Amino acid sequence: MNQANQFLTIAINDLVPGMYVVAVLKQKGRVEIKTEGWVRTEAIIQQLKQKGVLELLVDPSKNLQQADSAPAPVQAVQPAGPGSKKNRVIPYSEELGQAQVLYQQAKGLQKKAFADIQAGRPLMLQPFQDCANGMIESVFRNQDALLCMSRIREKDAYLLEHSVNVSILMTIFAKQMGFEQELIQQLATGALLHDMGKIKVPDHILNKPGRLDPDELKEMRNHVLYSFELLEAVPGLSPVSIDVAAVHHERLDGKGYPLGLKDQQISMYGRMIAIVDTYDAITATRCYKEGQSGITALKIMKKESHSYDQELLSQFIQAIGIHPVGTLVKLKSQKLAIVLRANKTDPLRPVVKVFYHTKFRHYLEVQELDLAQAKVDDEIEAAVMPEDFGIDLMRFFRQSVLQ
Incomplete structure (x- = not known):
């Protein structure tokens, strides 16, 4: 039998983790495969769907027991053309000045947005998209510069800095995953906006140094719903951006909030922001706790494997490093x-x-x-x-x- 006849053509909806992909046969976009190989995670399948893949050629004779000696896992990428941001890497020292400016501008944008919400003014999308684009360009030039800025925390500035840091980490994470710029921008924008609802939580709860009582905890958790309501009213905001804000406290075991989603009910992007949001929260000093090291944060999430997608967590660790810049x-x-x-x-x-x-x-x-x-x-x-x-x-x- 000819080897080509042993391959099977399947629809993207029939692709499951553990299959060996040989080629993309039909698609709405222009995806290339870095290398043929196994699809190890649901996250990769979601990435292929996002890029418009419709049909694939798989080799049913191969199984994951062979994976130790196999090529790298299949990964979809858009070919980088001339002038692509992926080709414009510059030294850390050259990027650091621009990173400082971008970080301060992002904090200023957060402060203005909170003031607008309190005054009943609508959120304007374009400034957040521009901010996200600036951070994306900086990350592709040299991600260490903005990663360093995310480690420099001002006392009592958590509300302003947290969403900026999460957006930086999300951008670096999405870059590691090989996402296209448009998707990275949607993720970065959603991360910048994900905690906007906290401005509607009373200050005495938001800044309480002690343990929250049940009613206070319920109100604190309502910040996710407040964010969702605010972002749904923003014309032109992508569903991806809204999704990351709406599900950043959901957990794989169903013990998150506000909806108690679990497993495949949580999108890949929701799983990603759960990781970066938790990482920044653990490493930050708050009114009720001291910050912990990045390694400690990663160990906590590794230990809580029931809550966080471990395949994505491994990708995140590869993205920021074992000892991130600024540690x-x-x-x-x-x-x-x-x-x-x-x-x-x-x-x-x-x-x-x-x-x-x-x-x-x-x-x-x-x-x-x-x-x-x-x-x-x-x-x-x-x-x-x-x-x-x-x-x-x-x-x-x-x-x-x-x-």
Whole structure:
């Protein structure tokens, strides 16, 4: 029998995780397959549907037991043409200034939007789309710059900064997933808007330092419904943007809110924003809790595998790195350093800025150190929090990293 005759043509709705895709046969768009291989997750199937794939050629003789020695999983991508953002990578130091401007503009936009809501004025979509586009361009030039900005938190500015940070993380995540720019913009815009409903929650609940009572907790959770109502009234806002706002607190086990959705009832985009929203919330210092390290946040979500899509979580970790830019780390030498740049070939050994000695409790002359270089005899021992050492991380960032 000819090998081609062993292949099967199936509709996209019949594709399930575990199948081996050979080619795309029919589509509404112009999708190419990076490499033939297994479809390992429902997320990839949703991505193919989003890109307009209608029919595929699969090899039914192959199964996932063979996957360990197989090509990489199938992944749909739109070919990058001349001038594509994917080809315009620039050094971190060159992008950092623009990233600072973009971050402050995004915070200003959040502040104005909250004021507009309180005054009964409608939300304007175009400024948020423009903001999302600016962040997307920055991420494709060098994602480490905006990732660094997302780590520099102002005291008592969580309401303004959280949605900006979530949008940055969502953009980086979507880039990792190979999404087209239009979809990335819809996700980034939805992330910027996802918590708008919090402005309708009374301040005494929103900023309460202690545990919320049942009535207060119910009102706090209503912020998702308030956001949904606000965003439904915004002309031209895409269903994807509304979706990420409406389901960012839903969980795979059905224990999320407000609808208690579970498993396949939650879209891939809803699963993605659940991850990035939780990550930023855990790493932020709030009126009722201290922030924790990024690694701690990832460990929590890994442990709560019933709540978060683990395949997508692995993609998120690949996107931001084990030690994201801006992370405070303690080295084997007992020195403190800030992760300055990721090292894609050796993620455990990024470029850092050393500035403090924990044993002798004093600041050091700032030194940039590439932990991946053979001549460097030091390594990361742990991610730590600045409060543990009385470090004013904001001041150090402004004086030594953002200069």
